[in-house]
Amino acid sequence: MVATAQASDLAFSGLTKLFGTTRAVDGVTLRIAAGEMVALLGPSGCGKTTTLRMIAGLIEPTEGDVLIGGMRITRTPVHRRNIGMLFQNYALFPHLSVAENVAFGLQMRGMRKALIKPKVAQALSLVQLGALADRLPSALSGGQQQRVALARAIVIEPTLLLLDEPLGALDRNLRDSMQVEIRQIQQRLGITAVMVTHDQEEALTMADRVVIMRDGKLEQVGTPEEIYSRPTSRFVASFIGTCNFLRGDVIGQEAGRPQVRLAAGGQIALPSPANDQKEVLVSVRPEAISLSAEERGTPATILQIVYRGQATHVHMALDDGTPFLAFLPNRDGKPVRSAFSTGDRIWASWSPDSNWAVSEA
Amino acid sequence: MASRLSGGGGLVTYLLAAAVLVFVLAPLAVVVAVSFSTAPLAIFPPVGFTTSWYEEVLANDEFQSAFIVSVTLAVCSTITSFVLGMPAAYALNRWNVPGSRAIEAMLLSPFIMPILITGLALLQFMAMLKLRDAALGLFIGHVLVTLPYLVRTVTASLKQVDRSLEEAALTLGAPPWKVFTKVTVPQIVPGIAAGCLFCFMVSFDEFPLSFWLSNAETMPLPIFLQNSMTKVFDPSIAAISSLMILTAAAAVIGLEKLVGLRRAMSV
Numbered sequence: 001m002v003a004t005a006q007a008s009d010l011a012f013s014g015l016t017k018l019f020g021t022t023r024a025v026d027g028v029t030l031r032i033a034a035g036e037m038v039a040l041l042g043p044s045g046c047g048k049t050t051t052l053r054m055i056a057g058l059i060e061p062t063e064g065d066v067l068i069g070g071m072r073i074t075r076t077p078v079h080r081r082n083i084g085m086l087f088q089n090y091a092l093f094p095h096l097s098v099a100e101n102v103a104f105g106l107q108m109r110g111m112r113k114a115l116i117k118p119k120v121a122q123a124l125s126l127v128q129l130g131a132l133a134d135r136l137p138s139a140l141s142g143g144q145q146q147r148v149a150l151a152r153a154i155v156i157e158p159t160l161l162l163l164d165e166p167l168g169a170l171d172r173n174l175r176d177s178m179q180v181e182i183r184q185i186q187q188r189l190g191i192t193a194v195m196v197t198h199d200q201e202e203a204l205t206m207a208d209r210v211v212i213m214r215d216g217k218l219e220q221v222g223t224p225e226e227i228y229s230r231p232t233s234r235f236v237a238s239f240i241g242t243c244n245f246l247r248g249d250v251i252g253q254e255a256g257r258p259q260v261r262l263a264a265g266g267q268i269a270l271p272s273p274a275n276d277q278k279e280v281l282v283s284v285r286p287e288a289i290s291l292s293a294e295e296r297g298t299p300a301t302i303l304q305i306v307y308r309g310q311a312t313h314v315h316m317a318l319d320d321g322t323p324f325l326a327f328l329p330n331r332d333g334k335p336v337r338s339a340f341s342t343g344d345r346i347w348a349s350w351s352p353d354s355n356w357a358v359s360e361a
Numbered sequence: 362m363a364s365r366l367s368g369g370g371g372l373v374t375y376l377l378a379a380a381v382l383v384f385v386l387a388p389l390a391v392v393v394a395v396s397f398s399t400a401p402l403a404i405f406p407p408v409g410f411t412t413s414w415y416e417e418v419l420a421n422d423e424f425q426s427a428f429i430v431s432v433t434l435a436v437c438s439t440i441t442s443f444v445l446g447m448p449a450a451y452a453l454n455r456w457n458v459p460g461s462r463a464i465e466a467m468l469l470s471p472f473i474m475p476i477l478i479t480g481l482a483l484l485q486f487m488a489m490l491k492l493r494d495a496a497l498g499l500f501i502g503h504v505l506v507t508l509p510y511l512v513r514t515v516t517a518s519l520k521q522v523d524r525s526l527e528e529a530a531l532t533l534g535a536p537p538w539k540v541f542t543k544v545t546v547p548q549i550v551p552g553i554a555a556g557c558l559f560c561f562m563v564s565f566d567e568f569p570l571s572f573w574l575s576n577a578e579t580m581p582l583p584i585f586l587q588n589s590m591t592k593v594f595d596p597s598i599a600a601i602s603s604l605m606i607l608t609a610a611a612a613v614i615g616l617e618k619l620v621g622l623r624r625a626m627s628v
């Protein structure tokens with residue numbers, strides 16, 4: 001067993017990086033608890049990698065500070081930060097064997113050979129690669145290479161594990177199993193970890209908390225569930241999963257729930273007391289919607305029905321032309337398609353708890 | 362590498378390669394053949410077989426001293442080019458040196474300057490400084506022409522090193538100098554070796570600079586060869602030439618043994 005490093009919390013305050021006049025990262029402030037895994041998620045160019053590299057010390061921030069365990073490390077050189085990092089291209093040393101790669105960080109710490117050997121063996125068995133210790137990296141598959149990189153990163157008992165799209169180069173199935181494997185090891189060792197990804201599923205699968213970034217700023221921070229079911233903005237709601245957006249006016253309260261008349265026709269209730277704004281944008285997840293031929297709920301016309309294995313996607317248009325999407329679960333793999341067909345006029349309904357008001361931007 | 366070219370394009374490629382080989386190697390073969398000729402003049406085809414020209418040349422004091430001058434000069438300029446060129450190439454590639462492009466262009470400029478003129482200029486410059494030591498002049502001149510070869514090959518291989526390897530080493534706790542020796546250098550060894558080989562060969566074969574900078578006491582092999590040729594044109598000239606070819610071949614084979622020529626030339 002690789003010894004558990006004493007986990008430290010990580011914090012940044014006002015972290016900013018300018019490239020010329022581009023504000024790649026713009027005043028990011030965040031606290032990450034000891035042992036927590038946080039995923040930085042966002043569209044390309046939003047500053048995820050830049051943030052991660054500032055934590056690692058590979059990029060110097062223009063402004064702001066990075067603190068590990070309360071200690072300001074903003075000016076500490078990379079090699080004194082005790083960080084384990086995984087790169088998208090694995091970055092294994094091609095001239096060293098698997099075991100030598102894993103031993104590298106320990107050698108740099110001046111550890112004696114006799115101590116290094118068992119530690120390397122333990123780390124390799126943790127990632128199930130004990131048998132390949134003498135191979136060169138070029139003789140390994142992508143998944144094996146990233147596991148070596150993981151062993152190399154954790155064997156030094158880092159205070160922090162940083163991962164920049166670690167599974168980006170792997171195919172879907174391998175990625176899924178590696179996500180679980182990395183997550184298990186991170187939890188078992190209790191390492192504080194920051195991961196960068198632009199794969200929302202990866203972020204939801206692996207992280208305790210997800211940080212949505214946009215144009216160098218934090219858009220929303222929360223648990224996967226919070227981010228998914230209570231997005232603050234249209235941007236977040238549409239970035240994580242698929243979402244319907246309905247415009248409406250608050251016309252009054254009923255049992256403490258604001259009532260919204262939709263521009264597309266019909267009336268819905270919001271689950272929480274809304275702020276006193278008049279116009280609202282309501283998000284509804286497609287899987288919350290049920291369809292019926294009876295006149296109940298919001299009317300819509302079916303444009304297209306797509307069979308997708310576990311669910312059938314029904315693309316519709318509301319009466320004012322708003323696109324609307326419902327995911328209907330398939331039972332025993334059988335589509336519900338038979339019940340409806342393209343061009344049908346149907347009524348969509350859903351629980352008020354599925355409604356969530358989001359900001360426009 | 363092992364795959365063969367096929368089709369019309371392949372045939373043209375092979376014919377061209379064969380033609381180049383013939384034009385480069387055939388004259389060398391002629392020289393080697395003549396060096397064993399018993400005829401008193403360097404004529405082709407050679408007559409009979411003798412190693413007496415080699416015996417004569419090897420026993421010649423002037424040849425011995427020229428050979429020693431040339432090898433010493435080549436080794437010294439290679440080492441100096443390495444010592445100066447490695448840090449220069451590294452700094453220009455990895456650090457934010459102001460004006461790095463201009464500096465690189467200046468370092469590489471001997472590539473495009475007419476060496477004969479450079480040599481004359483250097484001679485006048487040395488005379489101005491009252492430095493009349495031919496050995497020093499030759500050394501400075503040779504470093505001037507060999508340095509660009511080392512900078513060029515090391516730069517080319519540094520550019521190919523995956524930066525994330527160096528970054529990974531840093532995160533693993535390696536201070537920058539260890540990153541350089543443990544990670545960067547092993548990636549560029551072939552480039553360094555190729556650069557050193559170029560330096561050695563260029564210096565060993567250098568004529569236009571040595572033409573100005575050498576004197577009767579300090580005379581590199583190419584100048585000695587040219588001098589001997591103007592006196593008499595017997596097969597000893599061919600023997601000297603063959604010995605030069607042999608030295609060059611030894612350097613190439615040494616490199617092949619050391620790092621593998623294919624790797625070295627792949628920069």
Ligand SMILES: Nc1ncnc2c1ncn2[C@@H]1O[C@H](COP(=O)(O)OP(=O)(O)OP(=O)(O)O)[C@@H](O)[C@H]1O
Pocket residue numbers: 019022023024025042043044045046047048049050051198
């Ligand atoms: N070395 C650099 N010089 C100039 N601009 C840079 C540099 N590195 C990043 N940028 C810019 O900073 C912004 C953020 O880049 P960053 O690499 O952090 O994005 P990212 O969120 O990691 O994107 P991706 O998902 O595509 O990897 C981008 O606009 C990018 O063009």
Ligand SMILES: [Mg+2]
Pocket residue numbers: 048049050196
């Ligand atoms: Mg990135």
